[in-house]
Amino acid sequence: MATLREVAQKAGVTVTTVSRMLNKPDMVSPATCKRIRQAMQALDYQPNEIARSLSKKTSNFIGLIVPSARNAFFAKVIERMEKHIAANGYKLLLCVSNHERKKEIEYFSMLKANKVAGVIIASHTQDISESISIDAPVISIDRIISPSISAVCSDNFNGGKMAADLLAAKGCKRIAYFTGGVMLRGMSASLRQQGFEQTLQQYGIQPIIQAHREDRFISMRYQDLIAEFFENHGDIDGAFCSNDILAAEIIRYALKRGIDVPGQLKVIGYDDIDLAALYTPSITTIHQPVNDISRYAVESIVHYGERPLPASTVFPVRLIERESA
Amino acid sequence: MATLREVAQKAGVTVTTVSRMLNKPDMVSPATCKRIRQAMQALDYQPNEIARSLSKKTSNFIGLIVPSARNAFFAKVIERMEKHIAANGYKLLLCVSNHERKKEIEYFSMLKANKVAGVIIASHTQDISESISIDAPVISIDRIISPSISAVCSDNFNGGKMAADLLAAKGCKRIAYFTGGVMLRGMSASLRQQGFEQTLQQYGIQPIIQAHREDRFISMRYQDLIAEFFENHGDIDGAFCSNDILAAEIIRYALKRGIDVPGQLKVIGYDDIDLAALYTPSITTIHQPVNDISRYAVESIVHYGERPLPASTVFPVRLIERESA
DNA sequence: AAAACAATGTCAAGCGGTTGACATTTCAAA
DNA sequence: TTTGAAATGTCAACCGCTTGACATTGTTTT
Numbered sequence: 001m002a003t004l005r006e007v008a009q010k011a012g013v014t015v016t017t018v019s020r021m022l023n024k025p026d027m028v029s030p031a032t033c034k035r036i037r038q039a040m041q042a043l044d045y046q047p048n049e050i051a052r053s054l055s056k057k058t059s060n061f062i063g064l065i066v067p068s069a070r071n072a073f074f075a076k077v078i079e080r081m082e083k084h085i086a087a088n089g090y091k092l093l094l095c096v097s098n099h100e101r102k103k104e105i106e107y108f109s110m111l112k113a114n115k116v117a118g119v120i121i122a123s124h125t126q127d128i129s130e131s132i133s134i135d136a137p138v139i140s141i142d143r144i145i146s147p148s149i150s151a152v153c154s155d156n157f158n159g160g161k162m163a164a165d166l167l168a169a170k171g172c173k174r175i176a177y178f179t180g181g182v183m184l185r186g187m188s189a190s191l192r193q194q195g196f197e198q199t200l201q202q203y204g205i206q207p208i209i210q211a212h213r214e215d216r217f218i219s220m221r222y223q224d225l226i227a228e229f230f231e232n233h234g235d236i237d238g239a240f241c242s243n244d245i246l247a248a249e250i251i252r253y254a255l256k257r258g259i260d261v262p263g264q265l266k267v268i269g270y271d272d273i274d275l276a277a278l279y280t281p282s283i284t285t286i287h288q289p290v291n292d293i294s295r296y297a298v299e300s301i302v303h304y305g306e307r308p309l310p311a312s313t314v315f316p317v318r319l320i321e322r323e324s325a
Numbered sequence: 326m327a328t329l330r331e332v333a334q335k336a337g338v339t340v341t342t343v344s345r346m347l348n349k350p351d352m353v354s355p356a357t358c359k360r361i362r363q364a365m366q367a368l369d370y371q372p373n374e375i376a377r378s379l380s381k382k383t384s385n386f387i388g389l390i391v392p393s394a395r396n397a398f399f400a401k402v403i404e405r406m407e408k409h410i411a412a413n414g415y416k417l418l419l420c421v422s423n424h425e426r427k428k429e430i431e432y433f434s435m436l437k438a439n440k441v442a443g444v445i446i447a448s449h450t451q452d453i454s455e456s457i458s459i460d461a462p463v464i465s466i467d468r469i470i471s472p473s474i475s476a477v478c479s480d481n482f483n484g485g486k487m488a489a490d491l492l493a494a495k496g497c498k499r500i501a502y503f504t505g506g507v508m509l510r511g512m513s514a515s516l517r518q519q520g521f522e523q524t525l526q527q528y529g530i531q532p533i534i535q536a537h538r539e540d541r542f543i544s545m546r547y548q549d550l551i552a553e554f555f556e557n558h559g560d561i562d563g564a565f566c567s568n569d570i571l572a573a574e575i576i577r578y579a580l581k582r583g584i585d586v587p588g589q590l591k592v593i594g595y596d597d598i599d600l601a602a603l604y605t606p607s608i609t610t611i612h613q614p615v616n617d618i619s620r621y622a623v624e625s626i627v628h629y630g631e632r633p634l635p636a637s638t639v640f641p642v643r644l645i646e647r648e649s650a
Numbered sequence: 651a652a653a654a655c656a657a658t659g660t661c662a663a664g665c666g667g668t669t670g671a672c673a674t675t676t677c678a679a680a
Numbered sequence: 681t682t683t684g685a686a687a688t689g690t691c692a693a694c695c696g697c698t699t700g701a702c703a704t705t706g707t708t709t710t
Binding site for chain 1: 371372373374375377379386394395396397400401404407408410411413416418419420438439440536570573580596599600605640
């Protein structure tokens, strides 16, 4: 692999000039630029990013810590993040924490050791800011985990409200809210729930809140949990779920029991993952602005220092009406 | 951030000793080790991985190039890869190529510039080996893209065979094979199809092959394409799809048309993504050994040089019987 | 007591780029 | 012609860690 010095030699200039061309292009004349570029091509030169990073004391990696890569919602997050990261000339260092605080912290220090330009974290771990110290910007997405970490979220309160309005408008009277423990703890889920509950109360409806303990949900036996719920509340006619998977599970349960969806039971999901459009019946849901969140988070890091980081930024959500409600 | 030298000073040893402890631990006595470790703790020292990589001329990043991060199958691949990469003390550099050959090549050179320890690629691009030159090991997964790149795949031929056997055993006579263009080109898809066709022929059945052109499938209007197909072949009683999403789309179509699945039409998917168990009816499918493939691919890179890389390695698939067939 | 070995130390040159401080050359504007 | 900005060159230190070559010291072994 050719080095900068070899390129310089071949182009008949000094390393300084070549380096300048790479870093402050307008400082070197077009003619010289061209010669250098030719030399680079001839030698198949590629700057060694590692050396660059060492010298600059920062890399152009952006660390992304997510609880899961497989979950459709986070898969979407990863996809969008990667898109914007690459579009800005950065590289994605992906970390899957599996909801473990310990791993999140380990990943954090790994990212620090690799001098990342910034880290974006989707965590349910509150107060993580105490366990980490990093000079690069840290952005939390989807929830507020610490007052000192800038958050970019969607309008969860309004998401809850939209769902409530729709169910009420469709005439539902006995409504349940299902939330999936670990996946949706923290501020944003509660805001969502608050928006839902408060709005329903305006219609004179008191929803049944079904929040499962983490450990029960981690075991993934959704169908059993749902069956248990329906034994006690078989008469509900509306359900709002904190994510689309949960909505699909409930529809699945209903279909198996011969309950017509949306005829007898209207179901609304959350996130708008691909599955929502594919399921039969397709799932009415609240669309999360994953793309906006991702773009904003990435750009916040890329332009760090140019503008101050807001404590939090929230993007609007959208109701997507499909067949299930 | 403390440096090696500061640690050495604090511990009263030389940088050489500290570095030795980090790299060849058995060369330094337990007592000294302890003193150094204390100094490190006191200073909250963390080795600068960038500097390390520069010196060693290799990083512990592993590049993973996938066509998509959102697609459930690749989401699973990413999840598993990350798991094994992290377990081996490496870091995942994720690249999403969006099926574009140009991007794949760009990513390749980026990875090269970052001195990755190896790259794992899931590509449909044949002959990519000509466009890349990298001294690190390259592993292709899920398909054979070049004779010079070691591939780790699953037993696609047998996957096709299993599907054929099952449909035949269930008494299907008029069978179709659906394949999704761009997603499944290349060796492995054809092997899958071959296994399917050849086996059915043994039962005296000639399947209808429905392979869509890439551009049509990229537009994602599956339902229209399926409707078009059914207009000509409304009488099929068995369908094998090259992935679970496609299977779900077909089931969705059938359900909407009042065709009972599996009563009138049996459907088999491929991959065994989470959706398969969640759909109603749940989807009978061929399970891809994503975990085995991932582990093997990662370990091939981690242990590169210790053992020769086989030209290809194939893991067995499993039939998962559910409700759709 | 001599020989052998283990544990460290010493020194310094890399790895490949970046950058500041200044000197020099060139070409055009005043 | 003088002046000055623009374009390059020169030099060398620095980023933080690794490593080879050898010297030194203390502890065993025979």
